[in-house]
Amino acid sequence: MDKIIYPERFTTLDVLAPVPLAGILALFLYGHLGLDPWVPVALLLTVFPFLFAASIGWYVLYVVLRKTTYSVLLFTLALVLAAFRYTDFIMPTDVSGVEQSSSIRVMTWNVQRMGYFDTREHVPTNLDAATAKIRHAQPDVLVLQEISRRHLNALQRRLGLQSNACHWTDYHGRGIDHLGGLAICVINDREWTILTKRSLDLPPSWKYLFVEIADRRDQTFNLLGLHLVPPKVTEDGVREMTGKTMRLDMSAFSDLLDTLREYRTQIHLQENQIQKVIERIQNFRDPTVMAGDFNTPPDLPLHYRLRGQFQDAWGLAGTGLGYTRVWGGFLPLRIDFIYASKSLAVGTAGNLDAGVSDHRPVIATLYLNSDS
Numbered sequence: 170m171d172k173i174i175y176p177e178r179f180t181t182l183d184v185l186a187p188v189p190l191a192g193i194l195a196l197f198l199y200g201h202l203g204l205d206p207w208v209p210v211a212l213l214l215t216v217f218p219f220l221f222a223a224s225i226g227w228y229v230l231y232v233v234l235r236k237t238t239y240s241v242l243l244f245t246l247a248l249v250l251a252a253f254r255y256t257d258f259i260m261p262t263d264v265s266g267v268e269q270s271s272s273i274r275v276m277t278w279n280v281q282r283m284g285y286f287d288t289r290e291h292v293p294t295n296l297d298a299a300t301a302k303i304r305h306a307q308p309d310v311l312v313l314q315e316i317s318r319r320h321l322n323a324l325q326r327r328l329g330l331q332s333n334a335c336h337w338t339d340y341h342g343r344g345i346d347h348l349g350g351l352a353i354c355v356i357n358d359r360e361w362t363i364l365t366k367r368s369l370d371l372p373p374s375w376k377y378l379f380v381e382i383a384d385r386r387d388q389t390f391n392l393l394g395l396h397l398v399p400p401k402v403t404e405d406g407v408r409e410m411t412g413k414t415m416r417l418d419m420s421a422f423s424d425l426l427d428t429l430r431e432y433r434t435q436i437h438l439q440e441n442q443i444q445k446v447i448e449r450i451q452n453f454r455d456p457t458v459m460a461g462d463f464n465t466p467p468d469l470p471l472h473y474r475l476r477g478q479f480q481d482a483w484g485l486a487g488t489g490l491g492y493t494r495v496w497g498g499f500l501p502l503r504i505d506f507i508y509a510s511k512s513l514a515v516g517t518a519g520n521l522d523a524g525v526s527d528h529r530p531v532i533a534t535l536y537l538n539s540d541s
Contacts, residue, residue: 183239186231189224190247196220196468197254203470208433216500217468218490221251271388271537272516273361275482275507276308277460278530279396282349283320295525296320300327302521306532309357310382312460314396315526318346325354334358336366338376340396351461353380353394360384369449371442381455388537391453395461397442400435402428439464443471447478456537459508462528466502479508482533486518493520493529507533 200214213220228244283295303311313321318337325335339350355361365381378394414421450457459479465471467481476484483491483503492501505528509515516534523529 182231183235183237186228186240186243189227190243190250193221193224193247194250197250200468200470201473203474208429208436211432211436211469214468215466215502217466218255221254225251271384271386272534273384273390273458274307274309274357274532274534275312275392275458275460276303276306276310276530276532277312277314277394277462277505277507279314279462279505279526279528280316280320281526281528282315282317284525285317285320292320293323296323296327298525299324302524302530303328303356306521306530307356308532309355309361310380310392311352311354311356312378312392312394313352313354314394314462314528315349316352317349321352321354328354328356330354330356331358333363336363336368336378336380338368338378340376341374342368342370342376351376351378351394351396353378353392355382364389371445372438375442377446377461389455391450391455391457393446393450393457393459393461395446395459395463397439397462397464398435399464400439401431436465436469440471443475447474451478453510456512456535457510458513458535460506460531462505464504466504467506472506475508479510480513480515482507482509482515482518482535483520483531485515486533487520491518491520491531493531494523494527505529505531507531509533509535513537 196210196213196217199210200217225247228240228247232240232244234240278299280299283292283299285292316324316337318339321335321337325332334356335352335354337350337352339345339348341348353366355363361382361384363380364383365379367379368376369379371377375398377396380392380394381389382392383389446459450459457479459475463472467484472481475481483506490501491503493503493505495501507518513535514537516536518531518533520529520531
């Protein structure tokens, strides 16, 4: 192998080589500092793990091509930044010292109306499959999104739950049983009891759920079920714009601008919704868990804000991408989360195949720290 040396002269390749690293670092700082989510940056942050992986691949190729100390230095810096950002995904947390304390197993799942809008006649089959999946996961509590009251009732019957084991609201609080909404259910009613349940407001006219539960030792937990507003960048809309672009239809450009403006509005609305939740729970004294469909991947600013006060269960105890939805049939994204207050230790985190939904359920086991 050729001796690795500094280049005798910098080529164009050497001059451009730091650009991917500088871009990754800028995106990382943008999200970490919680800056105003500018749409182009938000879109890049959506695919941040893939940009990171591509940059690592680029520096491997650069080292092979140049074989210089300069190329190795850039590659090393990229690896250090990757280790700083993703160590928790590679090395799950150790909770061996707290496994004998109070624990709770939480599962969150966007069930996509049990396929009601795709193949309505398959809903009973999907309910059976969802029941089997929930029983296999054995959660203590279950947080559901995109479920109607009618389908929740059917699911409760299949799971053998009492009528008061669940709390449900539709997304706008209209109380109409066939509309989609949110639910929190106590599955393990031998261990857990619902003390308080409320439907709370989010801007502009949205709902989320609050449930206070206690175990047999009177240890109380707060549980919030969330579904942040979707970004309204739909797969069908992108396909339509792509088709127009291929046909050189100039209306594709105006469609793109409209979509970006709508996306920016929704990002700000998501930020406002999370801020409203944080303001409500910041003075909670009992251990608190937030679970649901956040409709944003983990590198956007709102998640850095949440991780400042809470723990991302998958980020601490999961391995790999942990994707929960494949957007457009090709882009895996992690948009469903379980966040736990720092008085809890995250033991395990995992997810299951989606099956009846386009979302994969997330499951986490949490333990109460002995000094809490």
